[in-house]
Amino acid sequence: QVQLVESGGGLVKPGGSLRLSCAASGFSFNDHYMSWIRQAPGKGLEWISYISNSGTFTKYADSVKGRFTISRENANNSLFLVMNSLRVEDTAIYYCAKNAIAAPFDSWGQGTLVTVSS
Amino acid sequence: EIVLTQSPGTLSLSPGERAALSCRAVHSVDNYIAWYQQKPGRAPRLLIHSASSRAAGVPDRFTGSGSGTDFTLTISRLEPEDFAVYYCQQYGSSPLTFGQGTRLEIK
Numbered sequence: 001q002v003q004l005v006e007s008g009g010g011l012v013k014p015g016g017s018l019r020l021s022c023a024a025s026g027f028s029f030n031d032h033y034m035s036w037i038r039q040a041p042g043k044g045l046e047w048i049s050y051i052s053n054s055g056t057f058t059k060y061a062d063s064v065k066g067r068f069t070i071s072r073e074n075a076n077n078s079l080f081l082v083m084n085s086l087r088v089e090d091t092a093i094y095y096c097a098k099n100a101i102a103a104p105f106d107s108w109g110q111g112t113l114v115t116v117s118s
Numbered sequence: 119e120i121v122l123t124q125s126p127g128t129l130s131l132s133p134g135e136r137a138a139l140s141c142r143a144v145h146s147v148d149n150y151i152a153w154y155q156q157k158p159g160r161a162p163r164l165l166i167h168s169a170s171s172r173a174a175g176v177p178d179r180f181t182g183s184g185s186g187t188d189f190t191l192t193i194s195r196l197e198p199e200d201f202a203v204y205y206c207q208q209y210g211s212s213p214l215t216f217g218q219g220t221r222l223e224i225k
Contacts, residue, residue, distance in 0.1 A: 035214075045154075045162065045205055047214040061213050095161055104152035104209055106173065108161035 002026040002107040004096050009112030016086050016116070022079040022096030022109055030054075030074040033099050036081050038092035039111075046092075049081065050099065064090075086116045120145055120208050124217035130225040137193040139220045141206035146186045150210030153182055153191045156219075157202045165204075166191060198224075 008020040022034070035050040048061045049070040058070050069082045079096050093113050097105035125140045141151065149169040154162035164173045166182035169189055179194040193200055201224050206217040 044218045045156075045207070045216040047207075047216070050214075059212055099209070102150060102209060104164055104167045104207065105154075105162075106164050106167075108163070110161055 002098065004098065004107060004109035006094065006096050006109045006112040009094065009114045011115045011117065012086055013118055014086060014088055014116055017082070017084045018086065018114060020081040020083070020094055020096075020112060020114070022081075024077045024079065024096075024098070027098065027107075029072075029077040033101060033103075034070075034072060034079045035097045035099055035105060036068075036070060036079075037095045037097055037105065037108075038090075038114075039095070040089075040092045043092075051079070052101075083114070086114075088116050090114060091116045119213055120147060120211055120215050122206055122208060122215055122217035124204075124206055124220045126220060127218075128221045128223060130223050131196055132225045133196050133198055135196050137191075137196055137200075137222060139191040139193075139204055139222070141184075141189040141191070141217050143187045143189075143208060147208040147210045149185050150208055151182070151184070151189050152207045152209060153180075154205045154207065155200075155202050156205065162205065193222075196222075 003025045005023045051058045051070045067085045071080045093111040095111045096109045098107040099105045121144045123142045151169045153166040156162040170182040181192045203219045
């Protein structure tokens with residue numbers, strides 16, 4: 001079955017950086033778009049980025065554009081999110097999710113918590 | 119950006135009752151609407167896609183309807199495990215957006 005496991009979250013100071021990873025299994029990773037979605041504590045869901053199956057096409061929400069970079073390694077079934085210039089408002093659980101172009105998020109990881117605080 | 123507005127914010131019902139959750143888009147999203155269920159401490163789970171198609175393994179008491187700008191998730195007979203937060207999401211245009219959620223609580 002599909003499994004997505006995020007890692008790399010933690011406590012970081014404002015202005016700092018963090019790299020999240022998502023290990024995928026149970027499906028043909030290089031056939032699917034992948035996304036990162038976040039959820040601030042007690043708040044709703046916010047899509048922040050997706051990447052095409054080949055990795056050549058990426059898209060970002062305005063809230064993270066220029067600060068976050070999504071990438072993938074199909075050979076290792078892995079998805080990444082490099083987060084720079086972190087702000088307090090980036091504090092959230094970060095989920096990776098499997099999707100396709102014009103398709104919903106049909107599988108989600110369990111999430112990894114990122115806390116930005118001084 | 120397509121803003122999705124869900125109503126009500128909180129819905130208080132009893133097991134066995136019928137729930138109707140609304141999601142309204144400011145512009146047409148055709149049928150590119152999904153519904154997710156999220157329980158405390160858990161990741162969201164896809165329930166409905168393409169406005170009315172149930173995802174694999176979703177009980178048939180969950181029904182999605184609507185097109186264009188107005189959508190509804192109906193739960194025909196609430197089971198105890200259905201009390202959760204529900205989000206709609208549009209995936210027809212970028213940025214992908216979610217509604218703010220409806221909390222379904224036990225009355």
